[in-house]
Amino acid sequence: MFFSFDLQTQNQTALIDITHLAVKAVQQAGIKDGLCLVYIPHTTAGVTINENADPDVVTDILAALDKIVPAGGYRHREGNSPAHIKASLMGSSQTVIVRKGNLVLGTWQGIYFCEFDGPRRRKIHIKVWQTGA
Amino acid sequence: MFFSFDLQTQNQTALIDITHLAVKAVQQAGIKDGLCLVYIPHTTAGVTINENADPDVVTDILAALDKIVPAGGYRHREGNSPAHIKASLMGSSQTVIVRKGNLVLGTWQGIYFCEFDGPRRRKIHIKVWQTGA
Amino acid sequence: MFFSFDLQTQNQTALIDITHLAVKAVQQAGIKDGLCLVYIPHTTAGVTINENADPDVVTDILAALDKIVPAGGYRHREGNSPAHIKASLMGSSQTVIVRKGNLVLGTWQGIYFCEFDGPRRRKIHIKVWQTGA
Numbered sequence: 313m314f315f316s317f318d319l320q321t322q323n324q325t326a327l328i329d330i331t332h333l334a335v336k337a338v339q340q341a342g343i344k345d346g347l348c349l350v351y352i353p354h355t356t357a358g359v360t361i362n363e364n365a366d367p368d369v370v371t372d373i374l375a376a377l378d379k380i381v382p383a384g385g386y387r388h389r390e391g392n393s394p395a396h397i398k399a400s401l402m403g404s405s406q407t408v409i410v411r412k413g414n415l416v417l418g419t420w421q422g423i424y425f426c427e428f429d430g431p432r433r434r435k436i437h438i439k440v441w442q443t444g445a
Numbered sequence: 446m447f448f449s450f451d452l453q454t455q456n457q458t459a460l461i462d463i464t465h466l467a468v469k470a471v472q473q474a475g476i477k478d479g480l481c482l483v484y485i486p487h488t489t490a491g492v493t494i495n496e497n498a499d500p501d502v503v504t505d506i507l508a509a510l511d512k513i514v515p516a517g518g519y520r521h522r523e524g525n526s527p528a529h530i531k532a533s534l535m536g537s538s539q540t541v542i543v544r545k546g547n548l549v550l551g552t553w554q555g556i557y558f559c560e561f562d563g564p565r566r567r568k569i570h571i572k573v574w575q576t577g578a
Numbered sequence: 579m580f581f582s583f584d585l586q587t588q589n590q591t592a593l594i595d596i597t598h599l600a601v602k603a604v605q606q607a608g609i610k611d612g613l614c615l616v617y618i619p620h621t622t623a624g625v626t627i628n629e630n631a632d633p634d635v636v637t638d639i640l641a642a643l644d645k646i647v648p649a650g651g652y653r654h655r656e657g658n659s660p661a662h663i664k665a666s667l668m669g670s671s672q673t674v675i676v677r678k679g680n681l682v683l684g685t686w687q688g689i690y691f692c693e694f695d696g697p698r699r700r701k702i703h704i705k706v707w708q709t710g711a
Binding site: 345346347362366368369372375377380401402403406407408409411416417418420421445 | 579580615617618619620621646647652653654655656659660662663665666667669670671673701703705707708
């Protein structure tokens with residue numbers, strides 16, 4: 313099954329926990345065993361899986377990406393080249409296993425929408441499909 | 446269905462739009478709903494999804510990767526360690542949803558083969574498979 | 579089919595070849611055509627596909643990641659923020675095509691567990707599923 317969710321981001325850069333959207337998609341799909349793909353149809357945003365406990369981790373990831381891809385010195389006139397590069401570093405999709413009706417995430421794992429050129433209205437596509445157990 | 450395409454790259458580093466190969470694979474597979482995996486069977490090349498409009502974005506991504514992974518100071522004697530590292534940063538595969546017979550890409554998204562150690566003759570594997578709608 | 583393997587890492591950072599685990603999973607699943615997802619349920623470890631021939635490549639990747647994400651200057655009090663960031667740069671999963679009962683890896687490709695905050699006891703989840711040929 314295919315799902316598409318809207319997300320209004322509030323800041324220029326942010327990591328936003330969207331695990332609940334994947335959980336909702338798996339529940340609505342009603343499958344027991346299969347997979348769940350979270351796909352971001354944007355080029356200045358991405359998706360990553362990382363710690364859901366201490367919010368400082370998310371802050372540190374964003375600050376590190378700012379150092380890895382500093383502002384300034386790019387050709388693209390829109391001025392958001394760092395956002396494009398960060399999106400490719402994090403990736404456009406994440407795939408999670410579904411087992412016994414649940415997402416198989418590690419204890420500390422959450423799925424994060426990565427906004428790198430906000431605030432914007434964004435879309436999150438989620439595909440859930442059944443496989444053998 | 447499984448497809449394999451050949452690609453002769455022309456430069457040492459390049460991002461080459463291969464979206465049309467994925468479109469062709471989905472059409473030839475003739476599926477309505479499913480997924481499309483683009484897989485690169487090389488260790489000094491990768492694949493990413495990014496902007497297909499302004500070619501400066503691709504130029505900026507390549508230049509940024511050169512700064513993130515500078516030349517020199519590596520142990521691997523072939524001298525192409527930066528290419529290996531960039532390949533891991535971009536990734537070996539990208540997965541795109543197929544819906545109603547079409548790839549579900551965002552408006553500005555293209556699929557890019559990432560050459561980091563060319564020019565070379567490369568292979569691109571594409572797997573398309575059907576799922577429930 | 580779903581498989582879960584344990585891995586005891588020995589060092590703080592390491593890239594450990596786990597290709598044989600994916601091969602074993604595909605064999606035990608007994609499928610001919612399909613896909614194999616290697617998923618890491620941790621937030622300070624990841625998985626990447628890179629060269630399996632010269633071990634210097636792995637050493638160079640780890641050293642490059644140490645430069646890209648230097649130690650120090652983070653808010654997360656556990657002190658392992660670089661490990662979290664490296665995990666997101668490499669990714670939580672890798673997908674490989676299965677064809678005629680075999681993983682379709684390139685000649686020089688191996689699947690590597692990326693330990694960034696060891697030594698620890700880790701889990702590796704592998705999902706193998708059948709598709710049309």
